[in-house]
Amino acid sequence: MKLFTLEQFAAHLNETFMVSIEGDGRTPFVLVEARPMSKDERMIPGMMRAPFSLLFRNESAIVFPQKIYPMTHDALGEFGIFLVPIARDKQGFIYQALFN
Secondary structure, three states: OOOOOHHHHHOOOOOEEEEEEOOOEEEEEEEEEEEEOOHHHOOOOOOOOOOEEEEEEEOOOOOOOOEEEEEEEOOOEEEEEEEEEEEEEOOEEEEEEEEO
């Protein structure tokens, strides 16, 4: 398991990450936000990294359920990520991933 940091993702804002969807192949998710968690969710002594949140946008007309998806990115490689749909806008659905 890779231990990602906020800085690794923040360097790739507005870039496309490909997500494998069972039966549908691969679909693009664009990283639209990478931010540290709020003051109330600060690091606890002994934590291996500072907690952070990522938001991705997918332009599909259908919402994908929350679960762990295989994701790939040219610079970050392949990894599993737990995505949760949290909003819908004119451009598609927004999904959040939390790292703590």
